[in-house]
Amino acid sequence: MSTISITVNGKQKSGDAQGNTLLVDFLRSELKMTGTHVGCDTSQCGACVVHVNGESVKSCSVFASACDGATVTTIEGMANDDGSLGVIQAAFQEQHGLQCGFCTPGMVMSIAEMLKNNPQPTEAEIREGLKGNICRCTGYHNIVKAAQSAAAALAGAAQAAE
Amino acid sequence: MYSFDYTKPTDLSAAVDSLGTEGAQAMGGGQTLIPVLKQRLSQPSILVDLSGIESLKGIRRMGDMLVIGAGTTHGAVAGSSDVSGAIAGLTELAGKIGDPQVRNRGTIGGSLANNDPAACYPSAALALGATIETNKREIAADDFFQGLYATALEEGEVITAVKFPIPVASTYQKFEQPASRFSLTSVFLAKMADGSVRVGVTGAGADGVFRHAGLEQALSANFAASAVDGVEVSAEGMSNDLHATPEFRANLVKVMTKRAVEALS
Ligand SMILES: Cc1cc2nc3c(=O)[nH]c(=O)nc-3n(C[C@H](O)[C@H](O)[C@H](O)COP(=O)(O)OP(=O)(O)OC[C@H]3O[C@@H](n4cnc5c(N)ncnc54)[C@H](O)[C@@H]3O)c2cc1C
Ligand code: FES
Numbered sequence A: 001m002s003t004i005s006i007t008v009n010g011k012q013k014s015g016d017a018q019g020n021t022l023l024v025d026f027l028r029s030e031l032k033m034t035g036t037h038v039g040c041d042t043s044q045c046g047a048c049v050v051h052v053n054g055e056s057v058k059s060c061s062v063f064a065s066a067c068d069g070a071t072v073t074t075i076e077g078m079a080n081d082d083g084s085l086g087v088i089q090a091a092f093q094e095q096h097g098l099q100c101g102f103c104t105p106g107m108v109m110s111i112a113e114m115l116k117n118n119p120q121p122t123e124a125e126i127r128e129g130l131k132g133n134i135c136r137c138t139g140y141h142n143i144v145k146a147a148q149s150a151a152a153a154l155a156g157a158a159q160a161a162e
Numbered sequence B: 001m002y003s004f005d006y007t008k009p010t011d012l013s014a015a016v017d018s019l020g021t022e023g024a025q026a027m028g029g030g031q032t033l034i035p036v037l038k039q040r041l042s043q044p045s046i047l048v049d050l051s052g053i054e055s056l057k058g059i060r061r062m063g064d065m066l067v068i069g070a071g072t073t074h075g076a077v078a079g080s081s082d083v084s085g086a087i088a089g090l091t092e093l094a095g096k097i098g099d100p101q102v103r104n105r106g107t108i109g110g111s112l113a114n115n116d117p118a119a120c121y122p123s124a125a126l127a128l129g130a131t132i133e134t135n136k137r138e139i140a141a142d143d144f145f146q147g148l149y150a151t152a153l154e155e156g157e158v159i160t161a162v163k164f165p166i167p168v169a170s171t172y173q174k175f176e177q178p179a180s181r182f183s184l185t186s187v188f189l190a191k192m193a194d195g196s197v198r199v200g201v202t203g204a205g206a207d208g209v210f211r212h213a214g215l216e217q218a219l220s221a222n223f224a225a226s227a228v229d230g231v232e233v234s235a236e237g238m239s240n241d242l243h244a245t246p247e248f249r250a251n252l253v254k255v256m257t258k259r260a261v262e263a264l265s
């Protein structure tokens, strides 16, 4: 057992981890941040996606100890400072991009990385970028629409800022 | 998972020392190893995470060779202009591995060391005639892969880099198994500077990755999709599972090779 320290959504957090403690278990059980979900625990579904040092990873497939000193962003960090939904989250709500919502935290985190690297993705690029995220409810159509609408909203916001 | 100790050394010699401990195991990106550990199919005493060793990462061109550090992620390979400028087939291959999250963590060294019969990189290493560099020696790709999940690596030996000769042209044609995202049957085709054509096949062989001599001869003599028609690709030695029969895989070898030739024509 050792104590590790991670900057989660801008706040320094410390906790105990064994050699085999997964990042997702550290977030959920040690830090009590349960927004990140475990859908499969076999690296397949992407419900557990978070960002480590700016890159999306499946937090069920990364050890917590490997993230000692790292910067992690989870779904809890995607809302605006006043607690209202962030742009990608709001797009999911508007486009009916979720039904049960179990996959949504991972979807939002994957889309956030996708739009950072490619602000104007085509539909094919969105579907390709969401290959690691499985949804058993929606049939993906409205998730793609949410990603498109978030891309448009972010582009509009960027233009307005210029 | 069984319990184990975890260490993340920042230099190779410390990693090699730790790997000398009884029951120690190396970890690259963990994208294969962590699922294996969860299934309790492996019980290391100590896990030596190689991802903190900067000297194992990076891509550089050395004359007519492209050298990729063993700890370089699939995503870094897919996004590298040094790679796409030299070996376009590797860009295609790395960009089609799994999904973005797997590509952000998984490494070329881990993929080669694991030698999964459906993994992508082994076909490129064979087709390009790569050299696998370890902390002890250099191993030719033709000698490196030794059947399902088996390689020439010795206990505690660490892959440090992979040296790829730069071909005239190359492409990777992946026929994906959509549930696993691995290859059902895929072909890496390289046209080398000496005029030879080399064909690496993954996902198909019951003994893992292989080169196909018949296809290589036919295409070296006549680089045309029609040349593939005359080659017999036998179902014997092809793997058989719920996803595909040996006959289906044998047919796919020809189909994917033709697509590769067309992509380069
Ligand atoms: C959902 C999913 C989809 C995937 N799809 C594909 C795909 O389409 N194609 C594909 O090719 N792969 C695929 N993979 C596997 C992925 O590419 C892995 O990254 C790769 O097989 C292993 O690399 P790693 O760095 O994660 O190695 P690890 O999982 O860390 O290690 C694998 C093995 O290699 C050993 N090892 C690691 N690094 C070294 C080294 N430098 N020297 C010596 N031994 C070492 C370890 O001890 C272990 O035995 C997929 C994986 C997942 C989870
Ligand atoms: S819980 Fe991590 S990929 Fe499904």
Ligand code: FES
Pocket (backbone or CB within 6 Å): A097, A098, A099, A100, A101, A102, A103, A104, A134, A135, A136, A137, A138
């Ligand atoms: S909304 Fe239910 S799993 Fe995606």
